[in-house]
Amino acid sequence: MGAAGVARLHGLFATYKPPGLHWKHLRDTVELQLLKGLNAGKPPAPEQRVRFLLGPVEGSEDKELTLTATSVPTLTNHPLVRGPAFTSLKIGVGHRLDAQASGVLVLGVGQGRSLLTDMYNAHLTKDYTVQGLLGKATDDFREDGRLVEKTTYDHVTREKLDRILAVIQGSHQKALVTHSNLDLQTQEAYEMAVKGLIRPMNKSPMLITGIRCLHFAPPEFLLEVQCMHETQKQLRRLVHEIGLELKTTAVCSHVRRTRDGFFTLDDALLRTQWDLHSIQDAIQVAAPRVAAELEKNLRLGLGTQQLHGPGWHGVNEGPSPALEGWTAGGAA
Structure with missing residues (x-):
C-alpha cells in the first residue's frame, strides 16, 4: 500500500455527517480509519545481511570455535521495531456543520486542502x-x-x-x-x-x-x-x-x-464507508468534476471582479479565515 495508497488520497470527497456528531470527531474518525488502512498492508520481506557467527567446528573433538558466514534478517525496519509507517494525515474540513445539523460535509486530504480554499473563494x-x-x-x-x-x-x-x-x-x-x-x-x-x-x-x-x-x-x-x-x-x-x-x-x-457546491447527498459516504478504499475511490471519481467546476466558478469570479474595475480586491486575498486551523495530524 504505502506511497501508492497515499498518492490516491490527494483530493476532495464528501461524507454524510449524522446529527449529534461533532465535525472534529468525524474528521478524527476518518483519519483513524485511513491510517488503519494504510498500515494494514503486508510489510515487505526484511532485507538480509551477512553476519559472522561464532560456533564449534563440525566434526572437531577439541571443541574448536570458528567464524561462520550466516545470512540473517535486518529488523531495523520491521513494524514491531519501527512502529506503524503512517502516524498522521493532514485532513481539512470544508464548510462546517454544527453538532446538531446533519448532511453533506466535504473533506480534503493532502493537496486537497488547497482545493477547500478554492471552494470557499468560489462562493458556491x-x-x-x-x-x-x-x-x-x-x-x-x-x-x-x-x-x-x-x-x-x-x-x-x-x-x-x-x-x-x-x-x-x-x-x-x-x-x-x-x-x-x-x-x-x-x-x-x-x-x-x-x-x-x-x-x-x-x-x-x-x-x-x-x-x-x-x-x-x-x-x-x-x-x-x-x-x-x-x-x-x-x-x-x-x-x-x-x-x-x-x-x-x-x-x-x-x-x-x-x-x-458540487457535492450532493449522492456523493456523501456513510459512516460504514469511511474506509481507505471507499475514500480513495470517491476522491478519484470526484477529481475530474472538482477540477472542472472549480475552474469554471473561479473564472466566473475573476470575470465578475473585472466588472468592478482595477481597484477591486476580492476572491484572491489569501486563504479563507474560516479554514484556518482545520487540519488534522494530531492537532485540531
Whole structure:
C-alpha cells in the first residue's frame, strides 16, 4: 500500500455527517480509519545481511570455535521495531456543520486542502432542508431548547407562508446585488443577473438565493433553502423569524445540508464507508468534476471582479479565515 495508497488520497470527497456528531470527531474518525488502512498492508520481506557467527567446528573433538558466514534478517525496519509507517494525515474540513445539523460535509486530504480554499473563494451556494415547528419559541431557536413562549397557530395557512417566503427571497436577492457591487447598467452584469450567476466577491451576511416550502402540515413545515455564507444557527433563527411574520412562533427541529457546491447527498459516504478504499475511490471519481467546476466558478469570479474595475480586491486575498486551523495530524 504505502506511497501508492497515499498518492490516491490527494483530493476532495464528501461524507454524510449524522446529527449529534461533532465535525472534529468525524474528521478524527476518518483519519483513524485511513491510517488503519494504510498500515494494514503486508510489510515487505526484511532485507538480509551477512553476519559472522561464532560456533564449534563440525566434526572437531577439541571443541574448536570458528567464524561462520550466516545470512540473517535486518529488523531495523520491521513494524514491531519501527512502529506503524503512517502516524498522521493532514485532513481539512470544508464548510462546517454544527453538532446538531446533519448532511453533506466535504473533506480534503493532502493537496486537497488547497482545493477547500478554492471552494470557499468560489462562493458556491449550498442547499438545506429545514424542518420547522409552529406554536412555540425557545431561547436558542431549537426544538429542544429552553421554552420561552407558546402560541396558537390555527390562523397560519400555506398561502401566508408562501407569501412570506417570496418576500424573504426578494429581499435577499437585492442584498446579493448590493454585496456583489455590480453595476447592473452594464450588459454583461445584466446577463449574469438573469442567469443567476451573481455572487458576492467577499464575505457577506447570509444570502438566500432561493427558498420554498416542500411540505406544510401544521404544526410542522419543511423548507428548502439555497444560500451562501450561512451558519446553521442563522437558519434556525430564520425559522423563528418566519414564525413571527406569521403572527405566531416557530422553532427549528432539524437542519440537513443536501448539497455543498458540487457535492450532493449522492456523493456523501456513510459512516460504514469511511474506509481507505471507499475514500480513495470517491476522491478519484470526484477529481475530474472538482477540477472542472472549480475552474469554471473561479473564472466566473475573476470575470465578475473585472466588472468592478482595477481597484477591486476580492476572491484572491489569501486563504479563507474560516479554514484556518482545520487540519488534522494530531492537532485540531
